[in-house]
Amino acid sequence: MGIFKKLRNTxxxxxxxxxxxxxxxxxxxxxxxxxxxxxxxxSFKNAGEDIKDTFNR
Known part of the structure; x- marks a missing residue:
């Protein structure tokens, strides 16, 4: 689900x-x-998604 949010933010x-x-x-x-x-x-939303992805690994 994170990839779709990253695409939307980008x-x-x-x-x-x-x-x-x-x-x-x-x-x-x-x-x-x-x-x-x-x-x-x-940019801020993408940074938030990156942080979420880091903790979900």
Whole structure:
């Protein structure tokens, strides 16, 4: 089950990168900040999944 959560978190991180890029090119500071937030959120969730996987071995 952990692999599906990791994929979802990675897709959230990738979507955040896309939002940030679009925000930069369109000078939309709010979209750029939202993209950075999504990237951080995805990274933290992946870190949590890695910790869970470490203890479940």
């Amino acid at each position: 897709s959230e991180k990738t979507l955040g990168q896309a939002k940030e890029t679009v925000g930069k090119h369109s000078s939309d500071d709010q979209l750029q900040a939202e993209g950075k937030k999504d990237q951080a959120k995805g």
